[in-house]
Amino acid sequence: MKRILLAAGSLVALSAGAASAEYSLTILHTNDFHARFEPISAYDSTCSEEDNTAGECFGGSARLVTAVAQARARSNNSILVDGGDQFQGTLFYTYYKGAAAAEMMNKMGYDAMTVGNHEFDDGPEVLRGFVDTVDFPVLMSNADVSGEPLLSDAIQKSVVLERGGERLGLIGLTPIDTPELASPGRNVIFTEPADAVQGEIDRLKAEGVNKFIVLSHSGYGVDLALAEAVPEIDVIVGGHTNTLLSNTQERAVGPYPTMVGTTAVVSAYAYGKFLGELNVTFDDDGVITEAVGEPVIMDASVTEDVGTKARISELAVPLDEIRNQVIGESAGPIEGDRSVCRVMECEMGNLVADAMLERVRDQGIQIAIANSGGLRASIDAGEVTMGEVLTVLPFQNTLSTFQVTGEELLAALENGVSQVADVAGRFPQVAGMKFTWSEAAEPGSRIVEAMVETAPGSYEPIDPEATYGVVSNNFVRNGGDGYAMFVNASNAYDFGPDLADVTAEYLAANTPYTPIVTGRITKAE
CATH class of the missing domain: 3.90.780.10 (5'-Nucleotidase, C-terminal domain)
Structure with a gap:
């Protein structure tokens, strides 16, 4: 059985011997963004421009654009992924549905995301519109969408990315109780996460893939259990429970990463307040030998990208009369x-x-x-x-x-x-x-x-x-x-x-x- 390793620091060394062909990868990640395109207050709510100028706000797409670019510059090999729930949370979603999220995610160059339960808040139709607009695959392994015409040819269970000369298998997960949480309709049938992930790993292994990253909008507890049940998973990027894993933040639920055997579990709270940054090293068998990282807080020390801020301000114009009342x-x-x-x-x-x-x-x-x-x-x-x-x-x-x-x-x-x-x-x-x-x-x-x-x-x-x-x-x-x-x-x-x-x-x-x-x-x- 795997053992959960609660690391005291940000470095988790899993093997004393050096691999013959090490491969390093930086995994940048977000989760549970919930349409927080503008900066948020310490209460995760609206933050005024006056407070933002005073350095009292966090997050916002303009900071994330800057932070992603800086993180990519620190790495010779990176991917950017999302753990689900881009939809719902502010007037931006009410007004634009998934269009604003698609625009910002395309601008940042996301490589993949999983479907969160809130992606189903307005049914398969709005989710389909989002999938058709983004430049990256949207994943969900533990659901049968074959009976839903709007999604049957739009959602993938997994995808293989080539990065730095290596192939990475990315697998999506959505809460099994999504029918109780949102409105997926009767044509989408959800299944157990461990069985779904194992099935995709078996299929991808047959194609020669040996590095597996699960984008799991299922919650921290499910993620830990999943890592125990499916030890071949290398990294789980979490979401759904808004869990903060960190080696420095007082509010952290656990260390970043939380290791379950050789599986690294990470999560970066919510609302764009952090950008997760995990650096992993694989040996030539696709096993993680080292995992180091820490979520980067999106505070006033991260400069807002001017062009992105202007675009968000433009998108906000139709909303201001209502929300400023x-x-x-x-x-x-x-x-x-x-x-x-x-x-x-x-x-x-x-x-x-x-x-x-x-x-x-x-x-x-x-x-x-x-x-x-x-x-x-x-x-x-x-x-x-x-x-x-x-x-x-x-x-x-x-x-x-x-x-x-x-x-x-x-x-x-x-x-x-x-x-x-x-x-x-x-x-x-x-x-x-x-x-x-x-x-x-x-x-x-x-x-x-x-x-x-x-x-x-x-x-x-x-x-x-x-x-x-x-x-x-x-x-x-x-x-x-x-x-x-x-x-x-x-x-x-x-x-x-x-x-x-x-x-x-x-x-x-x-x-x-x-x-x-x-x-x-x-x-x-």
Whole structure:
């Protein structure tokens, strides 16, 4: 069995003996960019030009263009790849869909990317348009697309690149639960990652390829398990869980690279805040003998490319009127980071859930449930713009109202806490109720207590036999994030106002807004 090596430094030496024909390669990589073409703040949200000039912003395509060029200059042999989820996250995607991402990725000269679940947010049609526009292959090995006419001749399972006189096998992976996370349609059938990757490796080996790089939009935990299951993989470029691997950053989940035997696993957080830079050396059998690297932070020390910045500003013109509108102010930062909101009650979750419930309370709705995966950023203190709200809630989800039994509601809460260890987006933020859950309890019995609010500050236990009015968003109501128990709900109406508009109106009506955590969600010891 392979052993995970947690390197103390950035150098991982795997063999004392020198190979007879060493081959060196620099793998530059990004993941989970989510349409952050402009610089972002420390909260991964909108950053003003004033703050950017003051050196307080990160990322943006203009910095990435510079950083990629500098990294290529440091290497005699490099590739640039992406771990998926270029789509969705700002008004740029809402307005341009995949066109802006294709333009910027072509400009930087990407060599390949894998399909992320958000590439399916607008169905196969928008993904096909993106694939037809980019100058590089888009990969997905663990899905059968033969039954989907829009994708059957567009998506490849793997590709062979020639670089520095050697052949590299690149294999794509997409989350197996993508049908729960996005809208791939019924014609795309997803399969287990290890079997799919092994099948591609076997096929490529028969063609004489012995160096294998997996672009995996599957999450850090899946990547580590995949490296154990398929030891012939040389490098896994990760995505999906926004994992930061680093030897210098305090927030890092693990070292860069994390070694599982001779497999190097890397991931560079998200939103263009880092450019991953892994330098690997292979022996003549295609086995890594050395792996060294560190994500390069895209802070003010990286000069923005002038031409790219001008182009992004041009693309932003149609968006500015909407996003620059000040809708209110916040008395403090509103915490919306995924590492918080996907495991516990959070300020952003309370804001959104309260806004949802307030909008439809007079319709007999008692409870609001917001999936934390729909919350994409925090908001800092001070003026709040519509652009910031749209960065938090970019999916154009609409309010959905419906009725379910208490039994179904309890099942929904069970689903919501079922993947906390994976920091999954199904974790529920709530209003009009409170609940206590136990991570140690057996699946199906993790909800220790659930109470519905009957009057301000007064609660009673949820009755499995009673019927409750619930508001959520159309994604959740239609089974997204595992909420299958809502699909056949009674009196369902999925066509309410946009969730971002509802939240903005609530902020405006309650400005200055004070972020709150009230004990709605507690964890049993």
